[in-house]
Amino acid sequence: MTEKIALKSSVKTGVVPTHIKFAGGIVQDDQGRYVRSASGALAVVEEMTRLCEESPVKLTAVQLPFFAGANESDVKELFSGLKGLGLEIHLIFMVGGATPMNPADEDAVIAQLVPGLKTAIANGVKHVASTSIEEWMGSDKIRREGADFEAGIAQNVKLHLRAYQEAGLEGSCIENWHIEFLRPGEFKTFTDLGRAWNFVSEANKALGKKFFKILLDAAHCGDSGLTIPENEKLIAEIAAAGELGVFHASAKTTRGCLSTDDGWIGALMAAAAKTGELKYVFVEVFHHEDDGLELLRNLDPGHGIDTRDGRSYRETVIDGVSDVAHRLNNLVARGVLKD
Numbered sequence: 001m002t003e004k005i006a007l008k009s010s011v012k013t014g015v016v017p018t019h020i021k022f023a024g025g026i027v028q029d030d031q032g033r034y035v036r037s038a039s040g041a042l043a044v045v046e047e048m049t050r051l052c053e054e055s056p057v058k059l060t061a062v063q064l065p066f067f068a069g070a071n072e073s074d075v076k077e078l079f080s081g082l083k084g085l086g087l088e089i090h091l092i093f094m095v096g097g098a099t100p101m102n103p104a105d106e107d108a109v110i111a112q113l114v115p116g117l118k119t120a121i122a123n124g125v126k127h128v129a130s131t132s133i134e135e136w137m138g139s140d141k142i143r144r145e146g147a148d149f150e151a152g153i154a155q156n157v158k159l160h161l162r163a164y165q166e167a168g169l170e171g172s173c174i175e176n177w178h179i180e181f182l183r184p185g186e187f188k189t190f191t192d193l194g195r196a197w198n199f200v201s202e203a204n205k206a207l208g209k210k211f212f213k214i215l216l217d218a219a220h221c222g223d224s225g226l227t228i229p230e231n232e233k234l235i236a237e238i239a240a241a242g243e244l245g246v247f248h249a250s251a252k253t254t255r256g257c258l259s260t261d262d263g264w265i266g267a268l269m270a271a272a273a274k275t276g277e278l279k280y281v282f283v284e285v286f287h288h289e290d291d292g293l294e295l296l297r298n299l300d301p302g303h304g305i306d307t308r309d310g311r312s313y314r315e316t317v318i319d320g321v322s323d324v325a326h327r328l329n330n331l332v333a334r335g336v337l338k339d
Helices: 022-026 043-054 072-084 103-122 146-167 193-207 218-223 228-240 264-274 291-299 313-333
Strands: 012-016 061-066 088-093 127-130 176-179 212-217 244-249 280-284
Touching: 012 088, 012 313, 022 043, 022 061, 022 291, 043 072, 043 313, 061 072, 061 280, 072 088, 088 103, 103 127, 103 146, 127 244, 146 193, 176 193, 176 244, 193 212, 193 228, 212 218, 218 244, 218 264, 228 244, 228 264, 244 264, 244 313, 264 313, 280 313
Parallel strands: 012 061, 012 280, 061 088, 088 127, 127 176, 176 212, 212 244, 244 280
Antiparallel strands: none
16 A cells, blocks of 8 residues: 655645546547546546545645537536545636737637636636647747737737636636746747746736736746746746746656656746745646647657656656655755745
8 A cells, every 4th residue: 555645735736637638538529528438437537536546645636628618517527526526626728720919819719718717717716727828839930029029918918808807707716817838839939937927927917916827837947948047036036026826747848757857847846935936736747649749749759758667647647746745845844835
């Protein structure tokens, strides 16, 4: 029997269950129905059940990629099942087929974001996230700079505040909207922590409160081209501004076992902990053969490496959760985190 690991800090620990694959795991079919296992259970709920049973660390949260068009009864079953495990549910939205920085695509992006935001409100979700400042693997050919970059930020601010209004976020249960940037190639323009912060800062100024936060993903920071010290400096500044959000413990390039990250997770998680603003840590591992991520493997073959070293993906994720728990506990022991 695996020995339990008791968490010594108030930081909530969970997973993003991307290891079961987007295609054939997380993403619903053409009828909006979610994937089910052989037992008839929703695949996501079944996997989270197994993780909660087998993890030596008590999981307290799950961040679920969420796409518009899901069947209402399946969504109800999904939330009921995850809440039944005692998990705090976070949703993360992605944008496809439309460019958020293009005013002509504003309605198309809004149509993808607003239903998800309304679903979050209907189910009492406190924290949402999104990669909605740029289209994943989009049609943009060049990185926006100067006036073009500023125009892109301005359009993103307009779009996200419109989504805020149309979804009825004011006075709702949603406390924060966490914005995630992606690595060069996946995005063209918002490809590092500083660039994403430019948007978050401007959006909060326009809204008049610190509602938008930066989603700090160690993998994307590691692949961004900025050094660890440069990222650590930005983390301190973002936290001081009240705009630091949830943390993704995910390995750069491979997005597999956390042992492949070359020190980025430990360094950036410690930097976030030092600010006193580290509230959530999610372990995120991708499947190296996910059909939904073929474009990412084409972009960088390192994403297609099998990093499990003989383990199942569930075991690999559990090892990652255990590693994160020990790191958090030792940050407490060193006086960096409060118990």
